[in-house]
Amino acid sequence: MSRRRLLLQLAAGVAIAAATLYLTYRSLDLDGLTAVLKNVRWPLLLLVLPFLGLSYVFRTIQWQILLAPVRRVGFSCAVSPLLAGFMINSVLPARLGEFARALLLSRRTGIPAASSLATVVLSRIFDGLTLTAMSLVALASLWDHLDPPVRTGLILAGAGYVLVLAFAVSIRVWRARACALSVAPLRWAGLHRAADRFESLLLSFADGLAVLRSVRDLVLVSLFAILVWTSLVLSAAPVFFALSLPFRWYYPALVLILAAFGMLIPTPAGTGTVHAALTAVLPAVTDLTAPQAGGLALVFHVTQFLPIIAAGLAAALREGLRPADVVDGKQGMPGR
DSSP: OOHHHHHHHHHHHHHHHHHHHHHHHHTSOHHHHHHHHHTOOHHHHTTHHHHHHHHHHHHHHHHHHHHTTTOOOOHHHHHHHHHHHHHHHHHSSTTHHHHHHHHHHHHHHOOOHHHHHHHHHHHHHHHHHHHHHHHHHHTGGGGGGSOHHHHHHHHHHHHHHHHHHHHHHHHHHTHHHHHHHHHHHHHHTTOHHHHHHHHHHHHHHHHTTGGGGOHHHHHHHHHHHHHHHHHHHHHHHHHHHHTTOOOOTTHHHHHHHHHHHHTTSOOGGGTTHHHHHHHHHHHHHSSOOHHHHHHHHHHHHHHHHHHHHHHHHHHHHHHTOOHHHHHHHHHHSTTO
16 A cells, blocks of 8 residues: 555545534534533543453453464464554554554564464454444334334454455365466456466465364364453443443443444544444433433543553554554565
């Protein structure tokens, strides 16, 4: 990705964030919103941090399990690239943090970056599957109140993650044959050099999927994905109590689900889009009013993203990450 293209995407993301923030909060009762924010019990928000931190501990352990068939990596070796990657994902578009994370681990350990990236992709697949399952559980009591397009979207999202996982399994189990079939359209089009390069990348990528052959490791990876999202749900709960908002057991899970959908539109840290999703949907399916949902969106967003941005910056400085590494990491991936 060129610097110019990155800057254009970042500018577009900032513009979308500004527009959605304006449109979201313009229509709210500002007096009601001010009243919600005025009564924040700040000490309760400190309870967010232990659960949020625990989610990244579980993410790091899960990544260690995924990496183990390729090479065993210590916790301290894996945690800094992971935090730096999540920080970059929070402020830049195009999921550049995933490539930076793989690149940083490759520098530290000598693991091929494509193999490292495969484990990152797997962790994200399990994130998606867990989030989809959590969505269905949390929304079971609301199912009759959901519009058909929302139901269809949830089903398609789950099916999409399953298909990606099936593709990953295929290139691991039938390594050479599946990789060759994947690049066959390029060869038919006469793009032999591109096909050779992409096939080499897929073969290296397949090495990072070794965990898919171990039932025990798959169970562990799934368990830690559940622990990650359980910790994140618990990290959202204190925001309700700090703002003295109505609370039911599934409200924090619903907040995370809506925030994840808001993050699909690439704005820095989901700014604007997360707020719009929470403010538009929560009053329709919970006991929260629109001003309460708007206040919740603001406080939830700050408490979730500022800590990881701060921790990720510290990790990036420790790893000696340069801006050029972030911009060029995606381009350099196949050759590593």
